[in-house]
Amino acid sequence: MKHAYNVFEDRCPTRLVLDRLADKWALLILDRLEGEPVRFNHLRRDIKGISQKVLSQTLKKLERDGLISRAIFPTVPVTVEYTLTSLGRTLTETVSALAHWAEHNMDAVLAAQQAYDARA
Structure with missing residues (x-):
């Protein structure tokens, strides 16, 4: 089957998507969102070592790519939840397999x- 895009071409836009999915933080966020919507602070607590800034930036990129959606609830303070979109759900099996591999x-x-280091 011939595709309109070729990941082996250096200017192919698929490289940007692959770059996003190869990011450890994006992978962990997508895996964590698999079952249910999750609030920002819960993501930050669950994904040890991610800074608030990196979490925010990664969520924005994933939202821009159409992989997650953000819901804002008018509470005090404001509650923000993230969930996988239907496009994002097409990745759950792959993301989970890679993360847990x-x-x-x-x-x-x-x-x-x-063994490698001992030979070097």
């Missing part, structure tokens, strides 16, 4: 790194 294979990766 690292968890399941970390021991093998560490062993490979040690």
Whole structure:
């Protein structure tokens, strides 16, 4: 099947999407949003090590790409929730597999790194 885009071409716009999805923070956010809408502060608490600034920037980029949506509720203080869009949900299986692959294979990766370093 021929596609209008070719990820191997240097000027293909798909590279921008791949760049976004290759970002660890984007991957973790998308995985965390899989089951339910999540508030900003819950995301920040759940994803250890992400700064408020990076979380905000990444959420905006994912929203711009159409992968998540933002809902604002007029409470005091204002409540903001993020959820996957239908387009974003097409990635849940892939994102989860990639994110959790690292968890399941970390021991093998560490062993490979040690073996490599010992040879160097």
